[in-house]
Amino acid sequence: MASSNTRQRKLARAKVDRQMARRADQERRSRQLKAVFGGLFAIVLVGVLGAWSLGAFDAKPTDTVAETCAWNPLDVAGNPSLKDAGKPATSGMPTSGTSAMTVAFDSGNVVAELDRTAAPCGAASLKYLADSGFYNDTKCHKLTHGEGDFALACGDPSGTGNGGAAYSWWTENPPAAAEEPSAAPSTTSSAAAAASPSPSAKAAVRYQAGTVAMTPNVNGSQFVIFYQDSTTETAYSIVGKLTSGLDVIKKIAQAGTTANEAGEDTKPKQDVVVKTLTVVDTTAPVSPSTPASPTAPAASGAATTPKPSASTAS
Template sequence: MTSTRERQRAAARARLEKEMAERAARARKRRQLQAAIGSGVALLLVAAGTVWLVTSLGDDKKDTPGTVAGASQCAWIEIPADQRSPETKDVGLPPVQVPNTGTQTLTIDTSLGPITAKVDLAATPCTAASFRHLAEKKALDNSKCHRLVSEGIQVLQCGDPSVTGSGWKETDGTGGPAYRFAEENLPTDKRPAYPEGVIAMAKSSQPSSTGSQFFIVYGDSELDPSYTVLGTITSGMDIVKQVGAAGHDNAFAQQAGGGHPKKEIVIKSMSLA
């Protein structure tokens, strides 16, 4: 027969084995739970990373809707057909998206020699794009500079595509392309606003009325700073000064002042590159 002591030892071993089995079971559960939590966290991290990547890529695509780096959007205002005059020259519209970095050289080949100007695309992206378009369409080829002002301000005005041939007409200075656009690079903090050597855009008294007409300043001129400064003349100022020195016929004396230049100057061709 089994003694009392042996029965006690057997019962103790049984309790110990049961306790060890329970501990092992609890340890397995802990490991399983930790593994499940670790897998869940990893999945969450992967999911979060995926969402971040997709969002980032999406943000890159919609960073600036409709534009790309180094480009600007231009709003061209097309003149309705029933509001155009015989002096309006339809050459279509320039591109909407245009470059806005770097500088380019505007070259105006005239009957008296070439005139060049430095154009900053960052300051006048749309005006530069308009000039490039007009040059490519040969819109101003064979047009004459039609107005000279030598009193108060000193400017030579050109860019009316309808001023061609010999002689002058009452409509000189009323022509332009079949579109208009907003002014840029206004010298509101400069004195004088338009110093000698500046090439700027002519316009009416209304905003967003810039077209193809421009003027070259051959003597410091204090004008209202509402005219786009396109660039700075780099060569050919002597040509403009020759025209200025020859004077004008006072044809515009009762209007904006000045008149047709007595020394004729014709734009043979133009380029911006």
């Protein structure tokens, strides 16, 4: 009997020992897991604090693409002559190289080289409108022929000169400012000088024959083509030059003008119709190392008046 009790006590003791061993093992494992997780938490906490100290969690502004051309909307409701043609993109247009603009008049074709470096907005606007057919089957509304201004004006579908696409932009690539002629010493009498003025007294040419420019204030779509050297002080945005077809414009000018609705003798006597106007790339744009902002008005005298090529001579 005693031996039986002793055996039971030994079995009970062994059971208790096993339970305590398992409990000790569980506690040891728990301590190990806590140590591992505690270390990982400490590492993460240090990383978060370090990133926070370096501003990783500061609110960052949304990245935006710098505008090349800021198109200013014009009031269509206040001017029914304007036409809502949408607006070109404000960025992403080529800002270097050239494109070719072909104007098919009912009397012949004219081709111009557009300068995307000096006038990226003008070139972009002409292409945007040309691609939509904006100019097709429109009449040129004005032909100037005096006071130093000799140009054919087109690009207003209303034919009034007050309309066009309902947006504008800053004048870009204006001509160099005309300089006052210097008073050269002369040995002739004042009467003789008055009778035979010195060539230096002539106004400086600001727009050479063949110059293509956008009309100020309504330069969304209206453009002019100078058919004769001009001295006008109007600050057109020079966008390019003719490479062929100057003779076509001169023949239009030779046909003369008649009075328009305002009584001004500037309406072409014979209708001048733009059948189609197209713009295509001729040279690939070159990415500049330091982008410039071509939308700001150029400083006076900073621009160079484009010279028409020899092929424009008629």
